[in-house]
Amino acid sequence: MDSKSEQFSLIYDQYIEKIYRFVYLKVNSQEIAEDITSRVFMKAWEAYNKPGAPIANMSGFLYQISRNMVIDHYRGKEKARMVSFDDVPMVADMRTNVHERAAISADMEQVKLALRNIKKDYQDVLILHYLEDMPVAEVASILGKSEGSVRVMVHRGLNALKNEMSQQA
Amino acid sequence: MMTEKELISRFQTLKQIKPNGSWSFSVKSRILNTEFPVQKPLWQNVLSNLFAIPSQMKMAYAFSALLLIFVGAFGIAKFAGQPADTSLLQKTEPAAILGETSIKTSIEAFKAKSQSLAMLSKTTVDPNSKQVAVKELSDAAKSLAAAVQKDPTSAKAVATELKQDGTLAALADTNSDAKETSDIVYKPLVEQLLKDDAKTTPTEAMQKTIANAKALYDSGNFGEALILLVNN
Numbered sequence: 001m002d003s004k005s006e007q008f009s010l011i012y013d014q015y016i017e018k019i020y021r022f023v024y025l026k027v028n029s030q031e032i033a034e035d036i037t038s039r040v041f042m043k044a045w046e047a048y049n050k051p052g053a054p055i056a057n058m059s060g061f062l063y064q065i066s067r068n069m070v071i072d073h074y075r076g077k078e079k080a081r082m083v084s085f086d087d088v089p090m091v092a093d094m095r096t097n098v099h100e101r102a103a104i105s106a107d108m109e110q111v112k113l114a115l116r117n118i119k120k121d122y123q124d125v126l127i128l129h130y131l132e133d134m135p136v137a138e139v140a141s142i143l144g145k146s147e148g149s150v151r152v153m154v155h156r157g158l159n160a161l162k163n164e165m166s167q168q169a
Numbered sequence: 170m171m172t173e174k175e176l177i178s179r180f181q182t183l184k185q186i187k188p189n190g191s192w193s194f195s196v197k198s199r200i201l202n203t204e205f206p207v208q209k210p211l212w213q214n215v216l217s218n219l220f221a222i223p224s225q226m227k228m229a230y231a232f233s234a235l236l237l238i239f240v241g242a243f244g245i246a247k248f249a250g251q252p253a254d255t256s257l258l259q260k261t262e263p264a265a266i267l268g269e270t271s272i273k274t275s276i277e278a279f280k281a282k283s284q285s286l287a288m289l290s291k292t293t294v295d296p297n298s299k300q301v302a303v304k305e306l307s308d309a310a311k312s313l314a315a316a317v318q319k320d321p322t323s324a325k326a327v328a329t330e331l332k333q334d335g336t337l338a339a340l341a342d343t344n345s346d347a348k349e350t351s352d353i354v355y356k357p358l359v360e361q362l363l364k365d366d367a368k369t370t371p372t373e374a375m376q377k378t379i380a381n382a383k384a385l386y387d388s389g390n391f392g393e394a395l396i397l398l399v400n401n
Contacts, residue, residue: 005201012197020188034188038196045200108182115183130180162176 008048012041015062018132022063025115025127026070036073040065060142063128067142114164122157129154272323275313276330279354282306283336303350310353317357324361325399332399348392355391362398 019040024033043065047055055061115123121143128139129150140150171179222230286302317324331354359382366379378397385394 009197009201012200016193016197017187020193021183021186024186025183030189034192034196037188038200041196042200042203045203107179108185111180111183115180126180127183130177131184158173158176161180162171162173165171165176165179 004049008045011044011048011058015059016041019062019066021131022127023066023070025112025131026120026123027073028112028116032073036066036069040069057141059134060138063142067124110165110168111161114161114168117164118157118160121153122160125150125153126157126161272313272316272320272327275309275316276327278309279306279313280331280334280336282309283351307350307353310350313354314357317354317361321361321364324358325365328358328362328395328399332396352389352391355395359386359391359394359398362395366398 016037020033020037023036023040024030027033027036040062044055044058044062047061115126118126124143125139128134128142129136134142136147136150136154140147143150145153282302282305286299286306289299289302313327317327363379363383363386366375371379378400382394382397385391385397
């Protein structure tokens with residue numbers, strides 16, 4: 001294995017869980033999340049091998065590809081007149097297997113359902129800030145928003161999530 | 170009522186979501202085994218294509234180039250510094266036009282010199298002037314005789330031209346030098362006309378004329394023989 005492969009292998013190990021989780025929470029399907037995540041890393045590997053300036057912010061780069069691919073995924077679904085995640089948020093993914101369901105606690109299931117029902121922008125800031133432990137500045141950089149705007153979105157996102165969970169209780 | 174801290178704590182339980190280990194490993198292997206063609210600069214592509222040519226073809230190209238250089242160098246060494254060859258240009262001019270021009274020029278020159286000599290014979294007694302005129306007439310006669318010998322078919326036309334112009338009559342009246350000079354032209358003209366007549370089937374009258382002309386020719390009276398044949 002050459003040096004580039006070794007370097008990218010480390011990057012892969014560092015980000016695979018985070019990217020998979022980010023995508024999974026957006027699409028709510030193991031199969032689709034695996035497909036999108038693998039394509040994200042394939043695209044990143046291709047970009048990593050291109051001659052020229054190296055990728056300065058790998059984390060931001062991977063999340064940006066992930067967000068675009070999730071958006072493309074939903075656009076494709078709309079075109080195919082398939083059931084949209086946003087249109088029917090309360091419907092659980094039937095492809096989630098029994099083992100997976102058992103592994104996820106009741107609390108997790110409740111949070112997942114609540115997360116699906118809030119705005120996509122709120123989903124992004126809450127996942128990146130509280131699950132991936134990114135500082136506000138980095139979240140702002142990835143989403144292309146100001147730090148102040150991200151802080152407001154974090155606050156509103158938490159309120160929206162709290163309201164959703166209160167309604168489910 | 171749930172506090173914000175509790176909410177965040179419950180939200181962070183989602184960190185337990187992880188990808189399948191075997192799937193993660195297989196994707197990693199598949200991605201790292203994918204090779205992307207590296208885009209090389211144009212000059213590198215050209216060089217690599219050049220080096221990719223088989224060695225036998227390389228030798229053939231090298232030999233061809235060497236052969237071209239050798240032939241070029243040989244050609245330059247052979248012809249460098251030599252004047253341009255104009256002979257080819259001269260050869261390309263139509264021979265018929267040249268021959269026609271030569272006969273006409275010779276006739277005109279012969280007529281002019283004959284008239285000059287005839288005039289001198291009548292107007293001056295200076296022997297030097299007559300000698301010069303005879304010499305010039307001799308040169309013109311030789312030139313015309315040579316032109317007729319080159320183109321024998323023009324003999325009849327030349328003889329007719331000289332008769333109609335009065336040159337034959339004019340020279341008949343001059344001295345013996347002029348007669349000898351004019352014979353240079355008359356002799357070949359008579360010979361050619363006799364040859365031409367021998368090829369035809371003459372009438373009785375013509376046969377008599379030809380016989381008389383031959384007799385005059387044999388006796389050295391070329392001028393009279395020519396006049397007889399032209400009148401025929």
